[in-house]
Amino acid sequence: MLDVLRVRxxxxxxxxxxLSGLGDWLLLVAAPYFVLRLTGSTMATGLTLAAETLPALVLGPVAGVFADRCDRRRTMLAIDVLRAATVALMLLVHHPGQVWLIYVALIGESGLGQFFDPARRALIPALVGRGPRLAAANSLTALVSGTVRLVGGPAGGALYALAGFGPVVALDAASYLASAILIAAIRHRPGPVSPQRQRGTVLRRFADDLRAGAAHLRVTPGLPVVFATAAIFLLGNAALTALLVPFTGTVLHAGAGTLGMLFAALGVGYLAGAPLSRAAAARFSDRRVMITSLAALSAVFAVTFHTHDIGWALVLFVLIGPPGVCFLVAVDTYLARRTPDALLGRVGSAYGMIQAAATLAGMLGGAVLGQQVGIGVTADLAALCVAVSAAVALLIPRHSTADSLDASKSSLAAPPERSADC
Structure with a gap:
């Protein structure tokens, strides 16, 4: 897996x-606590988390087209600089009447991130190819995510307690600037401008691009099923996420410290899952990895939220990580290998919209059901939802390697085309 790091x-x-992920997680912990201290309102605190979800649902289509029409390296560079400036707005907040600036900054940061993520996803296959290195790159990305989850949350809470909100915000802004410097050093450049893509008005070209992306998702064998599988899994996963706080308090009879330990255990599982996902990708098809991972997750989920022992809960949270990472890496690799470079941004943003919508619905549903029917029953329903996603994954066609786009090549045969709009 680490061999892919040889690609500069x-x-x-x-x-x-x-770097930017660590900055995000520092702020993810500090911002709600800061708003709670200023306002004393749990609703105001909850809005800081809701502000992260809405932009993904609203900006997804625009972001995907933008990522495909523009130089992805330049897009990522500009977005990082803008995110640094947006986050810095929170340094101006000193009393409850200015809390709205935090919401503006969080929505702006999340909205800009909707343009960054599809561009990053689409750039990776151009840098490492669509062969074995693509799975390795996605596994390494999962390793980075696990590291961020393990370190970012506790570090953010500790830094906020020791130094206050200002230094956390400054560090997050600095992480974006450092990321921008690294991205500016990327040597990869897109291919020549395509004159045909410049015809018509901006609105007409945008509509045409949306239709092309939707058509690819609709007619490419396997993609609709993979999207449905991911949506059902994320729905159940988010419902369980909504149960974490009441599960910790009412089932484990523990406090915030134990909740932090559970998140850390999940991070350990993510770290362990990264090399496992690379090994699984080398031995098995993406289809088999998805089915097996989801089946394992449904079993672990079914047990986890019924345990009353903190020690066993920590062990089970570690066990959630490996199959979760294997599934997510398999989905990313599957989508990239069956999507032309010119459409990767739109496919990535569509997947991001599915993630956001399913997560929002799952968290709301989990919270309501947990209140109405109890934690145990809701956890069982969520685990059943994940089991259903494993059954749906059985419908994914058994593609051969030849069915993937350039699956056996280390790089694309021809450079991608870009519009002159950006």
Whole structure:
């Protein structure tokens, strides 16, 4: 898996992702606590988390087209600089009447991220190819995510307690600027401008691009089923996420410290899952990895939220990580290998919209059901939802390697085309 770091440009992207991700998680913990201290309102605190979800649902289509029409490296560079400036707005907040600035900054940061993520996803296959290195790159990305989850949350809480909100915000802004510097050093450049893509008005070209992306998702064998599988899994996963706080308090009879330990255990599982996902990708098809991972997750989920022992809960949270990472890496690799470079941004943003919508619905449903029917029954329903996603994954066609786009090549045969609009 680490062999892919020999690709200089991917190495820059991976380190940039690590730095900006750490900054995000520092703020993810500190911002709600800061708002709670200023306002004393749990609703105001909850809005800081809701502000992260809405932009993904609204901006997804625009972001995907933008990522495909523009130089992805330049897009990522500009977005990082803008995110640094947006986050810095929170340094101006000193009393409850200014809390709205935090919401503006969080929505702006999340909205800009909707343009960054599809561009990053689409750039990776251009840097490492669509062969074995693509799965390795996605596994390494999962390793970065696990590291961020393990370190970012506790570090954010500790830094906020020791130094206050301002230094956390400054560090997050600095992480974006450091990421921008690394991305600026990427040597990869897109191919020549395509004159045909410049015809018509901006609105007409945008509509045409949306239709092309939707058509690819609709007619490419396997993609609709993979999207449905991911949506059902994420729905159940988010419902369980909504149960974490009441599960910790009412089932484990523990406090915030134990909740932090559970998140850390999940991070350990993510770290362990990264090399496992690479090994699984080398031995099995993406289809088999998805089915097996989801089946394992449904079993672990079914047990986890019924345990009353903190020690066993920590062990089970570690066990959630490996199959979760294997599934997510398999989905990313599957989508990239069956999507032309010119459409990767739109497919990535569509997947991001599915993630956001399913997560929002799952968290709302989990919270309501947990209140109405109890934690145990809701957890069982969520685990059943994940089991259903494993059954749906059985409908994924059994593609051969030849069915993938350039699956056996280390890089694309021809450079991607870009519009002159950006």
């Amino acid at each position: 440009d991917f190495r820059l992207v991976a380190v940039a992702d690590l």
